[in-house]
Amino acid sequence: MTVPLGQPRRVAVYSRLAAGIRAQVFPLGSLLPKESDLGTRLGVSRTVVREALMLLEEDGLIHTRRGVGRFVAPELPRAGLERLRPFEEVLASQGQTVGVENLQATIQHATDFVAGGLELDPDANTWFWETRLTRDGEPVALVQEHIPAGRDLRDISPLLAERLRDPQDPGRTLFAVMTDVLGPVFGPGECAMTAGVAGATRGRLLSLAPSAPLLILTQTAQHGGRAAYLAKYIVRAGERLSINQPPQS
Structure with a gap:
């Protein structure tokens, strides 16, 4: 399997x-092959x-049936849109500061899910920012953010495209940078929540065992009437969240 430049292997397999x-190579509702068989094929x-x-x-x-296997979902999901604020503010509580550690800021080929959520062509590229949020020096969440790149981003905001040509924003999430440039003018939208486990890569970044439980929030938002932002917030179990995002004027 050929892996696009700069894309992790797990993301390349996800995309395939x-x-x-x-x-419909894997029909809706069908049982997926075993992990070992998929690994051999790919x-x-x-x-x-x-x-x-x-x-x-x-x-x-897909979804898992314990003791049976993994099945393709009976219908394909759609990404929604809602208002939001930088996730470090969502995690912050009175008297506590949430630290933001930038892990990477790169342009990548969009996965199927990202292209769909941002309403882009399947061969489009996107900006990908990954940051780790900490409290008292301990990791509490990962923030994985996607926005359009190149001409698609210039169509949304030439100012933002220029700002990201040489990203120099240590200690900031991508959405915090976006609100600096564009102001609080995002929405409407939707935040979907699912439960998951850390896995090897995210477990290492969050100092968790691969089997540790996580809360995953998938958030998207519009700007100027078009999809402009898609993120996953991957949060350690037990963290308190202010899920109700306030309207932005």
Whole structure:
């Protein structure tokens, strides 16, 4: 399997499987092959396949029946849109500061889910920012944010496209940078919540065992009447959240 430059192998496997689901290679409602069989077909390890399947389940493309296996969802999900604020503000509580550690800021080929959520062509590229949020030095959440890149971003905001040409915003999430440039003018939208487990990669970043439970929030938002932002907020179990996002004027 060829992996696009800069894209993790688990994301490349996710994209291949998601494309297979949408093309009916794996029909809606059907039982998926075993992890080992998928790994053999794609030339990757079971660990990579397992993490890709976790992402597919979080995005509503598959579901697990304990003792039976993983099945393709009976219908394909759609991404919604709602108002939001930077996630570090959502996690912050009175008297406590949430730290933001930037892990990467790159342009990547959009996965099937990201392209659909941002209403982009399947071959489009997107900005991908990953940050780790900490409290008292301990990791509490990962923030994985996507926005259009190139011409698609310039169509939304030439100012934002120019700002991101040389991203120099340590200690900020992407959405915090966006509100600096564009102001609080995002919405409407929707935030979907699912439960999951850390897996090897996210477990390492959050100092958790691979089997540790997580809360995953998938958030998208519009700007100027078009989809402009899609993010996953991956939160350690037990964190208190202010889920009701206030309207922005």
